[in-house]
Amino acid sequence: MGVGLEDSCVHCGFCLEACPTYVVTRSEVHSPRGRITAVKLDVDSQGFDTCMFCRRCELACPSGVEYARIITKVRRATPEKILMNSLLERPRLAWRVLKAGKSLNSGLIQRVRLSLRDPQEPLEYREESPEVILFPGCLTSLAYRRTVENALKFLKAKGLRVSVLNGCCGLAHRSEGQVERAQELVRRLTNVKGGTLVSLSSNCTAHMRESGVQVLDFSEYVLGLLGQERVELSLTVHDPCHANMIGLGKATREVLRKLGVNLVEMEEPSFECGAGGGYFLFHPQIAENVMELKAEKIRRSGTNLVVSTNPSCSLVLSFKGFQVVHLADLLAQTVTKSLE
Incomplete structure (x- = not known):
């Protein structure tokens, strides 16, 4: 029998208080340690689905357990989550769907509409020979268009040529176990040419950078400006x-x-x-x-x-x-x- 990633866990418990779902439930099932135990025993667990994929447990772990790689092996996206992730890949399509949401008989669409309150049309902006490729990230494009406009405003005030690239980095897919699709989306971003790729959504920045994309977070880029x-x-x-x-x-x-x-x-x-x-x-x-x-x-x-x-x-x-x-x-x- 081969040694799996989960075998590096020594069940010390340092992850417990770092894990938000354990903190609010006090249930081992909803803790990183409990989920890893279920993986080791090869049993299904409701804890797989209740993980928030925040990865705070990785920072707390003295053994360096790669929890994210363990949990994404066993998570299975439901049809609703696959639908949501597919829409996130196309922010403009997502905006149109949400705009028509009142007439759609979909519980998921209605929940998203209630959460976003006022979904906005993603900003389209392109200049020739851009120095900055501004990547808002899927949700920022829909929920915080004003922030995208503000980022563009500041960069333009600094004399920079900018193009906005709307899309999804794949973090949502990866977190739900759609690892292959996440890799495909990252591959597209790896091939972006023509300027410095600057991400407005910092979790997207982290996911892209860990996946090998040359990207700067907006906070990092503006420091020099x-x-x-x-x-x-x-x-x-x-x-x-x-x-x-x-x-x-x-x-x-x-x-x-x-x-x-x-x-x-x-x-x-x-x-x-x-x-x-x-x-x-x-x-x-x-x-x-x-x-x-x-x-x-x-x-x-x-x-x-x-x-x-x-x-x-x-x-x-x-x-x-x-x-x-x-x-x-x-x-x-x-x-x-x-x-x-």
């Missing part, structure tokens, strides 16, 4: 889970430092927000419990303004009543001030 811009605000920062895996929070904070904001750190900035990509659509009760824990951490910071660089995180944080902004939104304010 900042001059005398200033923003007088007090705020806190949420670190999206996958972005946290590769340390993108450092770049986010460096941008904020250069802008001169008053940054108030919350407790455990990388604690899962409760979105889990589209997880909150399929496991609303667990997701709500995690969201409330996250909300308490933010409330204790004493500020209602939160910087989030990932769209699903931004959505659920806004569900809890917080004012949520992307770095691009803050930078666009500085462009407006400079023109006054």
